[in-house]
Each structure stands twice: as structure tokens, then as C-alpha cells.
Amino acid sequence: MSAEAKIRGILFDKDGTLLDYDESWLPVNRELARIAAEGDAALADHLLAACGMDPVTGHIVPDSLLAAGNTHQIAQGLVAAGSKLDVIELTIKLDNLFANAAEFSVPVTDLAAFFGRLRKRGFKLGIASSDNERSIRQTAQRFGISDYVDYIAGYDSGFGSKPEPGMVLGFCAATGLQPEQIAMVGDNNHDLHMGRNAKTGLTIAVLTGTGSRESLSASADHVFDDITHIEALLPDLQLA
Template identity: 65%
Template sequence: MARTRIAGILFDKDGTLLDYAKSWVPINYRIARLAARDDQALADHLLTACGMDPFTGHVTPDSLLAAGSTREIAEGMVAAGASFSPYALTALFDGMFKEAAAAAVPVTDLAPFFAGLKAAGYRLGVASSDNEASIRETARRFGFAGALDFVAGYDSGHGIKPEPGMVLAFCAATGLAPKAVAVVGDNNHDLHMGRAASVGLTVAVLTGTGSPASLAEASDHCLDDITQLPALLARLASDPS
């Protein structure tokens, strides 16, 4: 049976549009210090508990810091010893993450990348475990806000990854069936979200915390980065079987 043509693309943000190591490892150190109230030993413990080696900066694939929502990261740090309420720490992190867009490092020049996909007729969206305000600030800063048909963060009311809600909301906003949608992400929360929504294509990229081995099971294709996506989509469109 022929594959349904992909007409919409739903991107993850961190590790997919933004280089995770360059953009988020420095922020992880900052939020841990804040959560630890500048107690360095506790900050190191909080990072370790949430999936990051405080000495090397390596983040474990699919850990809280790799894939969790802001609320889940805050809850994880509170459970590991941060002396805040989860609600208060989530609010502090949300503010820091929005400000972090100013220091983010994109994988490629995102304005022409999104413009090219838009010109090719794709409906486009971003679904992130970050808050919606941070996503919109990132899109504004890098010049692709006008290309987006849909934006969802963990706080947008569509559920969190790996639940299918963000994908289904993208479909509702664009009028596309899930089988006409590709989900592109750097970790299994993204890919499992796509599979849970029965999308037509799941695409992993290696600019985040995942590896070919960790992403193989849930992805239909694994790319070095998003710049290889247009060629993949063109190839699939020419041979949809």
C-alpha cells in the first residue's frame, strides 16, 4: 500500500532546531545552581539525579534534562533535595528558559530553512517540552515565527510528551490526518509521541542527546541534523511505496 504523502512537519525544539550541547548544557548548570541555592555539592547532585554528569556535561538520552517538561525537571530536582516547592521552581525555570532563547545556538540558519519548507507547501509546527513562551521567543529571534502554523509547549493544554496530544492538536489546527504528518525530534519522547498519534513518519536527528542506537527502535529514519530532512522528504515523495 502506498504511503500517504507527508504534508505537515512537527518539530521538537531543543536538540532538533537548537544544538542541545551548545544551547542547554550551560543552562542546566544555571538551573541546578538556582535550585541548590548556590550549594555546589547539591547542584552537582541535582544534575546527576536528572541525567547530566556535572563534570563532563554529558546528558543521558531520555533523562529528565534530555526529555522532561519544565515541570518534570523541577519535580525531579525537588525530589532530589532542592528546597523549593515544585510549583515555585517550575515558575523560576520557565522564566530562565524564556531568557535562554537569547543565548541559544541553532543547528542551521532557521529562517531560510523554514521558508524553504513553507515554500514547498508543508504545514509547520513546533512542539516542545519547554514552555510556549520560550518557543515563540526562539521562533521570533531566529526569524521563522511567520512560517509556523502551530506552536505547543508543555503548558499549552495539549498534554506532554510522549502523549499524542500535541500531534493531534497540530492535526486539528492544520486539517491534516496524522498519517500525513512527520514528527522530527532528538529523543524518544518525541518519537513515541509521534507513534502514539499514528503519524506517517518519525525522524530522529543527532543534534541532541540521542544516539543512533537509542533512537533506532522508534524512528523510521535517523539523520545527522534537520538540514538532511528536505532531501529525505523529496526521496520519499518520489517513491512512496
């Protein structure tokens, strides 16, 4: 039996995977830099560059802090690069910013229809993000997928941070599945390495985020333009 045929659950990253990264997060990144710089435009540009975003073009360096870090890690990076705010204070401000950003995020496809089709085929579904859990739940509610999702984990949910295996193992505990029955889907190497560290059956990379085919291929069993290609990859459960 192929690895694809053994898959019973799919664990998705959020930003850059379910949501188009450029459309959803470039304006948010500029705002987080403004907050961290307390309105100093030159410092804001410096902070963006230090954390992985070109302030002119908006290009995000694959696997940089802004591409893959959680809120606390980003706050630490901003302070290390010159923000005068306290790390804890800045983390709280950024968590609030990210939660509010859910209202303006752009999905890569009709997520309710996509998740509904996967659920109808029998797959257990989860979301594991470096964002905070509140933001993930608001995103799920906004796009009508809450009823299809069996598991949600953010950096603050108690399962550890990517690329540690904890979020995957939490999904297994919530669904009764084994790691080899899970497909991990993400747009950067933190996602894929988390899957590899947990020994998931598949790691699937998508190109709707900050990674490139070149940066992701070594750690991915498959690299797709977007998540919709997963439907053709995985057989119906009753046929597996």
C-alpha cells in the first residue's frame, strides 16, 4: 500500500497554506513593524529587513522569522533588531494584531467547500499554526470550516512550537490516528520539518506562501501550487 493510500488525517498550516500569504500578511507585517518601531518609519523598515521582509518589494525570505516564527519569536527578533518595546508587551500587541487580521485574510480557495469535500471522503482535519489559537479559531469561523475541523493548535496551545513534533502528536491524540496516517501540509520548512520530526506518512508543500520549490523540495514528498491538488493525490478512504 502506498503512503498516500494510508493517509487518514490531514494537518494544515494556516498562513501561506490555507491563506494566501502575500494578500493576507504583507500589510500586517508592515503594521507590526510600525507598532514595534513606535511610528519611526526608518526603524520600521530596518525591523522588517531584520526579520525577513524587504520593505520595498515585500519579498519574504523563506524560513525567516516573518515566514515561520511564532508571535513570541517575532517579538524577540524585533526587540533584538532595535525595537524599544518590552518583549512581553510587544507579544501581546502582535497577538491582538494577528487576531484582528483574520477579518482581512484572503483564502487560497473556497475553504468551506474544500474542507467539506475532504470531510465527506472521511478524512480527519486539523490546523496547526505558529499564530495564536484565537486567531486560528477566528479564521476558521470566518471561512465556515469550524464544523469540519477536528483539531486546532497555535503556538500558545500547549503543544510546543514548530518544528517540534508536538502539534502533530496532539492531532494524533485528538483523532486516534497514528503519525504515519497523517499528511502534514505547509508552505515552509518549519511545517515540513515538524511533520518529519513526528514521522508523518506524508509531508506536502504548497507554493502559496513564503517557500519556493527550491527551498521546500528536500523536505517534501510532494510540492504543489496550492492545497487543491491534495484532492487528486489522496484516494477515497473506502477505496484505500
